[in-house]
Every structure is written in C-alpha cells, then in structure tokens.
Amino acid sequence: MKRRDFLKASGALVVSFSAASIAERIGLAQGQFGTRASHIDPSQVDSWIAIAADGSVTVFTGKAELGQGMLTAQAQLVAEELAVPLERVKMTMCDTEVCPDQGTTSGSQSTPTNFNEGNLALAAATAREALVKLASVRLGTPVDQLAAADGAISVRIDRSRRVTYGELVAGRKLSVQLDRTAKRKAERDWTVMGKPVKRLDMTAMATGTFEFVHNVHVPGMLHGAVVRPPAVGATLEQVDESSVRGVPGVVKVVVRKNFVGVVAEKPWQAMQAAAKLKATWTAAPPLPPQRDYYDYLRKQPSRDAFVVNSGDVDETLAKAATVIKATYLHPYQMHGSIASSCAVADVQNGKATVWSATQSAYPTRNGVATLLGLQPDAVRVVFTRGAGCYGLNGADTVSFDAALLSQAVGKPVRVQLSRKDEMAWENYGYAYVVDQRAGVDANGTIVGWDYEAWFPTRGGRPGYDRPGNVITGVLAGFEPQPFRPAQAAEPTGEFRNGSNAAPSYVSGRVARRAGGAGTIASERVLTHTVASPFFTGPLRSPSRLQNTFAHECFLDEIAARVKVDPVAYRLRHLSDARLKAVVSAAAKGAAWEARPSPRPNASRDGVATGRGISCVLYEGDNGYVAMVAEIAIDQTTGRIMPKRFVVAQDCGPITNPDGMRNQLEGGALQGLSRALGEEVTWDDRAITSVDWRTYHSLPFGIETPAIESVLVDTPDVEASGAGETAITIVAAAIGNAIFDATGVRIREVPFTPERVKRALASRGTA
Amino acid sequence: MSAITLHVNGRAHTIDVDPTTPLLYVLSDDLSLRGPKFGCGLGQCGSCTAIVRGRAVRTCVTPVGTVGDAEIVTLEGLGTPERPHPIQRAFIDEQAAQCGFCLSGVILTAKALLDQNPRASDAELQQATSSVLCRCFTHARMWKAIKRYAAEKA
Numbered sequence A: 001m002k003r004r005d006f007l008k009a010s011g012a013l014v015v016s017f018s019a020a021s022i023a024e025r026i027g028l029a030q031g032q033f034g035t036r037a038s039h040i041d042p043s044q045v046d047s048w049i050a051i052a053a054d055g056s057v058t059v060f061t062g063k064a065e066l067g068q069g070m071l072t073a074q075a076q077l078v079a080e081e082l083a084v085p086l087e088r089v090k091m092t093m094c095d096t097e098v099c100p101d102q103g104t105t106s107g108s109q110s111t112p113t114n115f116n117e118g119n120l121a122l123a124a125a126t127a128r129e130a131l132v133k134l135a136s137v138r139l140g141t142p143v144d145q146l147a148a149a150d151g152a153i154s155v156r157i158d159r160s161r162r163v164t165y166g167e168l169v170a171g172r173k174l175s176v177q178l179d180r181t182a183k184r185k186a187e188r189d190w191t192v193m194g195k196p197v198k199r200l201d202m203t204a205m206a207t208g209t210f211e212f213v214h215n216v217h218v219p220g221m222l223h224g225a226v227v228r229p230p231a232v233g234a235t236l237e238q239v240d241e242s243s244v245r246g247v248p249g250v251v252k253v254v255v256r257k258n259f260v261g262v263v264a265e266k267p268w269q270a271m272q273a274a275a276k277l278k279a280t281w282t283a284a285p286p287l288p289p290q291r292d293y294y295d296y297l298r299k300q301p302s303r304d305a306f307v308v309n310s311g312d313v314d315e316t317l318a319k320a321a322t323v324i325k326a327t328y329l330h331p332y333q334m335h336g337s338i339a340s341s342c343a344v345a346d347v348q349n350g351k352a353t354v355w356s357a358t359q360s361a362y363p364t365r366n367g368v369a370t371l372l373g374l375q376p377d378a379v380r381v382v383f384t385r386g387a388g389c390y391g392l393n394g395a396d397t398v399s400f401d402a403a404l405l406s407q408a409v410g411k412p413v414r415v416q417l418s419r420k421d422e423m424a425w426e427n428y429g430y431a432y433v434v435d436q437r438a439g440v441d442a443n444g445t446i447v448g449w450d451y452e453a454w455f456p457t458r459g460g461r462p463g464y465d466r467p468g469n470v471i472t473g474v475l476a477g478f479e480p481q482p483f484r485p486a487q488a489a490e491p492t493g494e495f496r497n498g499s500n501a502a503p504s505y506v507s508g509r510v511a512r513r514a515g516g517a518g519t520i521a522s523e524r525v526l527t528h529t530v531a532s533p534f535f536t537g538p539l540r541s542p543s544r545l546q547n548t549f550a551h552e553c554f555l556d557e558i559a560a561r562v563k564v565d566p567v568a569y570r571l572r573h574l575s576d577a578r579l580k581a582v583v584s585a586a587a588k589g590a591a592w593e594a595r596p597s598p599r600p601n602a603s604r605d606g607v608a609t610g611r612g613i614s615c616v617l618y619e620g621d622n623g624y625v626a627m628v629a630e631i632a633i634d635q636t637t638g639r640i641m642p643k644r645f646v647v648a649q650d651c652g653p654i655t656n657p658d659g660m661r662n663q664l665e666g667g668a669l670q671g672l673s674r675a676l677g678e679e680v681t682w683d684d685r686a687i688t689s690v691d692w693r694t695y696h697s698l699p700f701g702i703e704t705p706a707i708e709s710v711l712v713d714t715p716d717v718e719a720s721g722a723g724e725t726a727i728t729i730v731a732a733a734i735g736n737a738i739f740d741a742t743g744v745r746i747r748e749v750p751f752t753p754e755r756v757k758r759a760l761a762s763r764g765t766a
Numbered sequence B: 001m002s003a004i005t006l007h008v009n010g011r012a013h014t015i016d017v018d019p020t021t022p023l024l025y026v027l028s029d030d031l032s033l034r035g036p037k038f039g040c041g042l043g044q045c046g047s048c049t050a051i052v053r054g055r056a057v058r059t060c061v062t063p064v065g066t067v068g069d070a071e072i073v074t075l076e077g078l079g080t081p082e083r084p085h086p087i088q089r090a091f092i093d094e095q096a097a098q099c100g101f102c103l104s105g106v107i108l109t110a111k112a113l114l115d116q117n118p119r120a121s122d123a124e125l126q127q128a129t130s131s132v133l134c135r136c137f138t139h140a141r142m143w144k145a146i147k148r149y150a151a152e153k154a
Helices: A003-009 A019-028 A070-082 A110-115 A119-139 A165-169 A202-206 A267-276 A290-298 A313-319 A361-372 A395-409 A419-425 A471-475 A544-561 A566-573 A577-589 A657-676 A730-742 A753-761 B023-030 B086-094 B103-116 B122-128 B139-153
Strands: A049-051 A057-061 A089-093 A146-149 A152-155 A158-164 A222-226 A236-240 A250-256 A259-264 A278-281 A302-309 A322-330 A342-348 A351-356 A379-383 A413-416 A432-440 A446-457 A522-531 A607-617 A624-634 A639-650 A706-711 B002-008 B011-017 B049-052 B055-058 B071-073
Touching: A049 A119, A049 A165, A057 A070, A070 A089, A070 A110, A070 A119, A110 A119, A119 A146, A119 A152, A119 A158, A119 A165, A152 A165, A158 A165, A202 B086, A202 B103, A222 A267, A222 A395, A236 A250, A250 A395, A259 A267, A259 A395, A259 A471, A267 B023, A290 A432, A290 A446, A313 A432, A313 A446, A313 A522, A322 A544, A342 A395, A351 A361, A351 A395, A361 A379, A361 A395, A361 A471, A395 A413, A395 A471, A432 A544, A446 A544, A544 A566, A544 A607, A544 A730, A566 A577, A566 A607, A577 A607, A577 A624, A577 A639, A577 A706, A607 A730, A624 A730, A639 A657, A639 A730, A639 A753, A657 A706, A657 A730, A657 B139, B002 B023, B011 B023, B049 B103, B055 B103, B086 B103, B086 B139, B103 B122, B103 B139
Parallel strands: A057 A089, A222 A413, A351 A379, A446 A522, A639 A706, B002 B071
Antiparallel strands: A049 A057, A146 A152, A152 A158, A222 A259, A236 A278, A250 A259, A302 A522, A322 A432, A342 A351, A342 A413, A432 A446, A607 A624, A624 A639, B002 B011, B049 B055, B049 B071
8 A cells, every 4th residue: 555545544633745845855865764765754743643533643754663662662752742632642653655764763762762852752853832823714813822632632711612633634634844943832731751661562562462463464475485594605516306396285495596495385385395305415514612702703804993092001000000901702692582583575567565674764774675676666575573572583595595586486475483583693792802901090090091992793673775785685695795804093083982992981082072972081991893703783782792791890890999989980981971870879779788809808708798789881972871680690500690780860851751661671581681691603614603502691580680760860961762772781780790709700792600600619718 | 182172262173182281292293282391391481381270280291191181271362353352452552562472471371370269469470470481571562461460350
C-alpha cells in the first residue's frame, strides 16, 4: 500500500507534496540523521503525524522499539505535545513506505533525536499550534484565548465552545512545515511525559499475542535455511545438490558466490536439508591463536587517532613523584540475542518487501536493493520487532538471507537462523587492549594521564552502502568497509569523546578549549584500530564499556596507591558538576564508608566482601551515571556474588521514569553477565562459542543483587540517552569491589571463577 | 508424514507432519501460535516453553510424535489480553519485560513449578529457571512478578 493510500484508508489527513517541497527535500537530503533523500519529507508535519476524523492519531516514526521502551515513550511524547489522550495515539515504526528515514535506532540517540529540539516532538508541537489556528477561525476566537487539551480546542472562558481535532481536520489538508518556533510544553506542565506510564505492548507480550517478526506469516510462504562456511575465510568449492535429493519438502538449493541456502516447504525440512547438504570449502589460513591474541593485536598494522594530546605527557611523567602503569584486557563479546534472528522476504516481479527486525529500516532497504539488483524504491522494509538486539544482532544479515532466497524462488521466504549461525557469525563487540600510565605528584594528585589502546574491527553496521559489513553480504560477494592503516593526526576542532577513550579525569583540551569532564591537563589518548578476523559491530556501549572498565579500574588503582578514598579521589579530579553529582549521589545512596581500598584486615580465606565505585559521562555528553557495587567473593571457589548495586543517573528530563528504571536495572545485570562470564572463543579455524553452553550468559535462575536507582534531576537541561549508561560502568565497579575485598586487582574481563582463583593465588601465602 | 492430533489450549488440531518434527515448529508454524518461540533449538534458553502434562517442556527439542494426547498449554493459552491469567497479570503489573521474547520460558517455567509446589523456595525457583534466559536481564522485575503470583497462590 502506498503511503497516500494508507493515509486515506486510515481516514487521516492527506499530505500533498508540492514541487517546492520536493526540491527542498533534495536539498535537505544529507542533512538530518546522516540519511538519504526519501519519499517522506521530514520537514512536513504530515510526514510524522496523521489525525483521523475520529480523532485518533497515527504517528510515523523512524525510531524503533527494540525492547527499550521507545514505543511507549514516543507515544507519550506525541500525546503530550499534541495534547491528546495517550490511548488515542497509534505508533507506526520504521516502515519505509510510510515513515520518515531516521537512520538507525542506536547509540542512545532516540531520546536526543526525537524529544529535544526537532523531529517528532516538533512535529507534534507544530501540529498543535496549526490546529489551534484552525480552531481560531472556526470558533471566531483569537488564538491566545484558546486552549488545547484531550484532542480538542476550547475557548478558555467558555469551555462549552469547543471543537475536536477530528472535526477540525476531517477532509482537510494540514500542509504545514515543522516550525522551529512552535512552543514546546514546559516540563512543569507535563501531564503524560514524566509519568510512569505502563508499556503499551506489555499486555500483548505477557499473553503471548504480540506479533514478533518470527510470527509473520505471508500466504504461500516457504522456509529457508542457510549453510555457512565451516571456517572463517573458507570459500565455496562445490555444492552437491544430490545430497538433499529426496529430503522431503526441498524446493531449491540456492548458491550465489559463497552464499549457500536451502528453501523448503516447512521450517524443519529447511533445517534438515541445510544440515544434510554437502558443500565443500577451501581451507582458510589459520586464525590467530586466542591465547596470544592481545599481544597479536599490538603487532598489527593500525589506523591511529588521537582523541587528545597535550604534547607534554612524557615530560610530565618523567617529573612525577610516582608513575603507575597497568594494562587492561577485554574480550570480544556477543550481542547474543535470545532469538535466533528471523526475517521474511517477498521478492516478486521486480519488487521486494522485507519484514525485518533491523534497527535501520531505510539503510536495510538500500542493502537489500543492492543485493538483489533493484532500485531502493522497489524495496519496502517493514520493521517488525525481534528480540532485544543490544546493538547489531543477526537482524540485518538474516534480512539479506531471506531476500536472496526469496528472489531465487520467486516466492515469499521466511528464514530463521540456527543458534550456531547466529553466534558464529555475528558482529561481535570489540576486544580491547588498553595500556594506562599516570603520574602522581607529591600530594598524591594525578598530574598526567597516558592512554594507548588497540582494538580490532571488521565490517559493522551495513548502512546504506555496505552489505559486506555483515556475513551474508560478504558471502554474496560484497566487501566490508576497507581497513586502511593510518598515522594519527593531531586532534583539531573540539574535544570529542564519543567512545570514552579519554577518561573522565582529563581536561580534554583541544585547540585551547578544555572539553573534558576532569582536571588533568597533561593528557594523551591514542587509539590503534586494527583488522579483525571476525566481524565486529556496535555492542551496547561499544568501546565505551571497554574503555570505562580500563579507566575506572585504573583510577581506583591510583587512589589505592596514594591511599585515598576512591569516591573522594574521583571528586578531586573531576570538574564536571553533573558527573560529580552522580558520584556523590551513588555514594550517599550506598552509605559509602570513606576509606582507602582495600578493606583493612580482610581475611584471606572464606567469603570476603567489598565495595567499588565507578562513573562515566556516557559518550562524553550523553548521560551521567555512577554505580556502587557491593559484592561477596568466595575465595575458595573464586565465585563473585554481587549483593547490591546503587546506581545514580542524570539523563535530563525523563519521559518515563519506570521505563528508565527498567533500562537501568537491565543494563546493570547485563553488565554483570558480561563482567562475570561472557567471552567469545575460537580455535584455529572457527568460533567455538556457538550456543549457551559455550557462551556463558547469566541465566534467569540466579540470586540477583538488589538494584537501587537514584534518579538525579537537573532542571533546564536537554534529555539524553539512558539505554547504555548503567552497563558501561558495571565491570569496573565489580573489579574495584574485588580489589576492595581481597587486595587483588584483576585487569581482564570476564571475572570467571578460574581467573579469580588464579589471581587470588598470586597473592602468595604471606 | 503421519496424521497427528494435538490438544493445544483446549482445542484439538489434526495435522499431517513428520513425527520427528520438534513440537515448536508445529505450534508456531502449522498452528500459528505466537507464545512459544524459537530461541536456540537446543533446549538451552527456554523461549519455546509450553506446559505439557503440567510440566514446563522445551518444545524445540520435543519431537511432536512423542506428545501423544497430552494437553499442551502455551503462553496464549493461559489467559487473554482482556482476562490475563494471574501470573500474566503479575507480569503486567510489575512491567516485567523489555523485549518480551523470553516470556514463555520465564512465565511458564515458574508457573509449572508453583502449580506443583505453591510453596517452592527461592532456591527451587532458581533451580527451575537455571536454564531459562532473559538477555535483556529484566530479572529484578520478573522475580517480583513471580513472587507476587506465588504469594497470591499460597
């Protein structure tokens, strides 16, 4: 259905695109969201909001629900700004036929993007003002004597004189541009925003009636399964189609370069056929051994970048009273969605529709078009929810799989990856090696900080142009983003700390302006990106989590060396008031006992207890968070037992406090799972962590720590993201708590019982 | 292929299917049920859970031919959006989900245990759910919901 028909069918405002707006749209094309020109003009209110004659409101958004609560939060936003009851708002998310292109739902950017100065919030505010103007004419009353509430506009002094939105717009066009001067509701006037509104999808989810992409059934739909290579880098030599002859239900074996798949009538038949299909592959060069992988990373050609470089760090450290050094290690980790990724594609007659759980509807539309040799406007991507993805799971790659298989058979095909295919080929979160050095003066104050890190990348989010950034694209013959080594240039412009490579404690001085959150003026932050044998991609708090683990543990090491309380030591080196405020709030919430770590007179056997703190200004500008972790540690088994997390967070005005708490609690425990058990493993040929026995997620049946959240409210600031703040600081808080309990510093994640036991044994028998 | 009659959520369905097919595929594909979901296909995550003969069963590793005439209850068989079952009500009240994909595993595994043993201890509940995953880690709320249901039941 075309957008226009859709709007007519829903009884909504019909949008007219004038020639002028098309010209303007092309002009806008590269501006907003880093997206492409699309047929939906984001400068028009009608592109975002349609009001039907019955007063119901349909919202078209380019930001998706991924489990993080964006469905409900965006509905609250529109209900608030448009002044309509929440239950009248219907959300349409990321359907390329009818929704504006807002790129990818990622990076905790949905709230800043749609709730602050522009886009959905502004569309709703503009629409309300346009409706008030229409009502002014209808009621013969000046605009300033009217009030909008509950989907109607009434005369302030005579509420019986009113007209509903449905009556105002029925049969009319509301062709207005988003108006930057449209007045937003002040936080103090909120009636729907800021409230712990219940999730709009919760009842359907709890009663098993919610439609996930896994539940999409298209008439005549067949089922596909893919056959991935047995080794990283192996290429296809031959496929023996006779090996599946006679397997019930098999429709077709599909080969395209190194992409191999099977289409069958039933899902189980497709899985059986994929397992039986005989394919021969070339041997690939052996993978770098996992045992030495962190050293291997240091020796690879690299693309280097300075985040900050004051130019005097070596000199400062040479003069320092004490120099402290440490190296931190973080493994590749998985998104590990609980669902094996699934998509349904219908490619027929030169057109394609893909039901996909992608975070990037429009970019995926382009990727599918490239793979199929179609124009992007011949492809429609209908976002349909999958399981939580935490950055980039198999949703994009399986959308490509389904499209290739459907094109080959000319019928709709549903593909659901096996658990192994999901886990062995996903785009992992980066491994990291971080070397830290700091110089301390005679007063115990840090005077210089030197950071140098190595991390491997390959591929990533496919975006509009790079289907080869995920496995299916590479198998079908497309290259990933090329890797080119390069020397580091001196930082210019302003301080940008999007990956939190710079610790919070440095001044972040670039071009004479200090943009950091801290006070240390002698600073150098140098990163080396190297080529990865495995696909990588953004995993919840990409790079920020790994860097923050290294920074927040190292700061603790220094504090311990100079025998200062870790909270006081943080506050001493921070300049940012909001970051200081969350550190203080977390400490207060946890009734933090001010003293240096480790805990005095701790026993060396049995169960020890400790506490640790960590904090971050997420992405350098997108949310403040601090956490106190209290743990017990069984020194015989090496098992860590977290008892209590106190998380203080300041993300500006909060749309839905309960939704934010939910994110914060989930982030804290997911961070715990990543800190304690999760690690991608491989042998000389292939990934060996391919299911939940070999990749160690914390199960549901654990004793969960108490999680207490302190929401710090800062007035008159913009909203920032909240989905990735808490997870970023968990590993550091636990690492610091282990040190507090035992005096042992573990500088490598995950803190498995074996690793903890080895570290404890290294204390010797004194 | 053979004709098999399944009793699901109070209704009988006869389907022609290879008896080695995992029950999950029949429930989600042939019967278009949305509750049980494919997570791993290995019985390791719980997403595919249904209650069969009163026990929480991983349908992704249960051949349909082995189920016989047992009553099968899926998540949508407990209650409806208009009239949720008390354990579903508890999850709604506690807002105990993020993506919601794991709910068959969490809700039905806990329910099956509490139906058999309304006074199950925390340790028993943890044991029963030790092979259930929630990768959004909505554990805290889900435990509250389970406790709320257990308290109502006891």
